Amino acid sequence: MSTLLTHIAISDGKIKRSSLEVLSHLRRQAEQHGHQVEAVIIDAEASRYTGQVQQYGPSKIYTVENPVFKNHLNAPLLKALEKVIEQADPSLVAFASTESTKDILGALAAREEAAVLSDVSTFELTEEGIRATRPVMAAKILSENEARGDMILVSVRSGSYDLEEQASDAEVIEIDFSVDDQDLRATLEEIISSSGDTIDLSEAETIVAAGRGAKDEKGQQLISELADVLNAGVGASRALTEAGVMDPSLQIGQTGKVVSPQLYIAVGISGAIQHVAGMASSKVIVAINKDPDAPIFDIADYGIVGDLYDVLPPFIDELKKIAS
Amino acid sequence: MKFYVCIKQVPDIDAPIQIKNGNLIQDTDRTVLNAYDASAVEEALVLTEKHGGEVEVVLIGPNQAKETIRKALAMGAHKATHIETREESYDSSVYASILASFFEDKDYDVISCGKQSQDTDAGLTGSMLAEHLDLPYSTNAVALSAQNGQLRVKRQGDAGQELIALPLPCLVSCSNDMNEPRIPSLKGIMQSKRKPMETIALDALEIDESALEAKTAVTGYREKPKREAGQKFEGEPEETARQVARLLDEEANVV
Ligand SMILES: Cc1cc2nc3c(=O)[nH]c(=O)nc-3n(C[C@H](O)[C@H](O)[C@H](O)COP(=O)(O)OP(=O)(O)OC[C@H]3O[C@@H](n4cnc5c(N)ncnc54)[C@H](O)[C@@H]3O)c2cc1C
Numbered sequence: 001m002s003t004l005l006t007h008i009a010i011s012d013g014k015i016k017r018s019s020l021e022v023l024s025h026l027r028r029q030a031e032q033h034g035h036q037v038e039a040v041i042i043d044a045e046a047s048r049y050t051g052q053v054q055q056y057g058p059s060k061i062y063t064v065e066n067p068v069f070k071n072h073l074n075a076p077l078l079k080a081l082e083k084v085i086e087q088a089d090p091s092l093v094a095f096a097s098t099e100s101t102k103d104i105l106g107a108l109a110a111r112e113e114a115a116v117l118s119d120v121s122t123f124e125l126t127e128e129g130i131r132a133t134r135p136v137m138a139a140k141i142l143s144e145n146e147a148r149g150d151m152i153l154v155s156v157r158s159g160s161y162d163l164e165e166q167a168s169d170a171e172v173i174e175i176d177f178s179v180d181d182q183d184l185r186a187t188l189e190e191i192i193s194s195s196g197d198t199i200d201l202s203e204a205e206t207i208v209a210a211g212r213g214a215k216d217e218k219g220q221q222l223i224s225e226l227a228d229v230l231n232a233g234v235g236a237s238r239a240l241t242e243a244g245v246m247d248p249s250l251q252i253g254q255t256g257k258v259v260s261p262q263l264y265i266a267v268g269i270s271g272a273i274q275h276v277a278g279m280a281s282s283k284v285i286v287a288i289n290k291d292p293d294a295p296i297f298d299i300a301d302y303g304i305v306g307d308l309y310d311v312l313p314p315f316i317d318e319l320k321k322i323a324s
Numbered sequence: 325m326k327f328y329v330c331i332k333q334v335p336d337i338d339a340p341i342q343i344k345n346g347n348l349i350q351d352t353d354r355t356v357l358n359a360y361d362a363s364a365v366e367e368a369l370v371l372t373e374k375h376g377g378e379v380e381v382v383l384i385g386p387n388q389a390k391e392t393i394r395k396a397l398a399m400g401a402h403k404a405t406h407i408e409t410r411e412e413s414y415d416s417s418v419y420a421s422i423l424a425s426f427f428e429d430k431d432y433d434v435i436s437c438g439k440q441s442q443d444t445d446a447g448l449t450g451s452m453l454a455e456h457l458d459l460p461y462s463t464n465a466v467a468l469s470a471q472n473g474q475l476r477v478k479r480q481g482d483a484g485q486e487l488i489a490l491p492l493p494c495l496v497s498c499s500n501d502m503n504e505p506r507i508p509s510l511k512g513i514m515q516s517k518r519k520p521m522e523t524i525a526l527d528a529l530e531i532d533e534s535a536l537e538a539k540t541a542v543t544g545y546r547e548k549p550k551r552e553a554g555q556k557f558e559g560e561p562e563e564t565a566r567q568v569a570r571l572l573d574e575e576a577n578v579v
Pocket residue numbers: 210211212213214236237238239240251252253254255256257267268269270271272273274275278288289290291294306307308309359360442500
């Protein structure tokens with residue numbers, strides 16, 4: 001029997017749902033293969049979250065609590081993970097694929113001499129390690145991968161697995177941790193928060209995404225009205241983040257975020273493969289575009305050909321009626 | 325400032341691809357300089373144009389990858405090293421080990437690279453290399469500047485952006501949100517042919533056999549299940565818009 005460890009990511013005072021998805025999947029895998037699953041929380045207030053993590057059935061929860069983890073910094077996070085790994089001696093460490101994970105996964109693999117697969121959409125345990133599927137070529141193609149070794153690291157795209165609770169009375173183990181200036185290696189000088197009250201796009205049920213077609217003020221106004229009616233997160237194509245019209249954190253696609261909401265409404269977005277790479281696994285896709293040949297229509301469940309300035313006002317109005 | 329920029333040749337993802345017996349076949353051998361690496365080259369050029377210094381590009385790949393090195397030289401990089409390999413399927417950790425061995429006896433202020441490869445999107449090699457070389461590092465940089473002997477990085481995080489100061493030497497991986505890479509000028513292309521390009525055989529680096537063994541392997545490829553195009557509504561916006569809104573409620577149950 002070996003130990004499978006899940007890293008629980010905290011963001012904005014909340015557990016990232018995608019970490020719990022990974023934990024749910026790992027628990028099922030552990031049951032099938034006779035392993036045990038454990039979790040680690042690294043945060044300024046790590047102990048606050050143990051109760052919620054217990055709901056997902058790990059047998060142990062490690063906490064590393066230190067004010068340094070209030071903000072993401074790679075060097076102390078790596079040091080903390082190294083300490084936990086030393087103690088838990090896992091054969092597999094699984095992460096939700098967040099920007100913070102992307103920042104440290106390679107370094108951790110090099111430090112632990114572990115095999116690593118990043119950004120997988122599914123994975124299963126095998127005799128020697130794991131087998132995993134990864135989207136490649138801007139998510140046009142799926143690759144099948146194997147990782148072998150005494151320790152394997154894997155990061156998983158959000159929305160890959162369903163949450164499944166199974167309460168446990170997991171033992172909580174506090175890991176003794178301190179940092180000095182030398183450990184930091186870099187200075188975090190400033191955090192530029194994203195503008196507005198943003199809904200975490202990787203967890204949003206509904207996303208309204210704006211493209212170059214909705215660049216001007218009136219377009220932006222309509223986008224935010226539509227998002228309001230649907231209680232949706234607002235996303236954007238690169239055309240708008242690049243132009244500075246939308247906050248860079250809102251970019252969806254190969255460079256930006258990968259999302260998988262129930263409903264994705266693409267407004268004035270052509271559907272370039274690099275954009276589609278980030279949203280193609282949305283459950284229902286609606287496209288509003290005045291070009292009937294725009295590639296976004298090839299993947300849309302509902303396509304409206306028309307000028308967004310004419311389409312959105314009645315669309316919003318009808319949705320309001322439905323909501324009331 | 326001395327910049328080393330690690331670059332990679334990747335298949336052009338816009339070119340048609342087929343899968344035959346689990347292998348990826350591209351009808352063309354269209355290859356490009358990885359877009360994220362192009363941004364790293366661009367930014368190194370901008371910073372050395374401003375503060376003085378030199379940009380050297382390093383590429384691991386087969387002989388045909390020289391084309392991609394020439395592109396970076398034509399953009400303005402001063403010199404290049406080509407670590408020539410036979411065509412083998414390395415994973416990120418092997419690339420990082422090769423690069424680590426190359427950099428062992430080198431002097432530099434900054435090593436930079438793209439944040440991921442356009443074809444595999446793995447995004448691992450940069451921070452692996454930083455770990456091997458024990459360098460402070462940052463990833464997913466969207467802006468760089470040099471100040472008081474430090475590299476200042478604007479990093480795109482999950483929610484906001486972070487301004488991070490890294491002491492030199494350091495490593496940084498770059499997003500294509502950083503800049504618009506220049507298109508080589510005719511003069512740049514002419515000059516690139518006379519710029520120094522050193523070719524090192526992989527064997528000459530005397531890397532431990534075990535470091536050259538991939539821990540992960542791709543065992544096959546398959547098409548992603550296609551999404552079918554659904555219903556397309558053309559007509560009076562006033563009508564089609566209301567109709568689709570009602571379908572989202574009654575048929576798709578998502579509003
Ligand atoms: C390595 C790499 C990574 C990339 N990563 C990303 C990424 O993460 N995310 C991303 O989005 N892009 C990414 N891109 C860029 C991508 O290739 C496209 O350039 C970008 O997605 C285009 O954005 P857009 O659809 O808004 O603009 P356009 O392609 O210009 O499309 C605008 C659309 O709006 C429509 N339109 C215009 N006016 C109206 C109107 N009044 N009413 C209705 N429709 C209208 C037009 O018909 C058109 O279809 C990447 C590119 C590269 C090379």
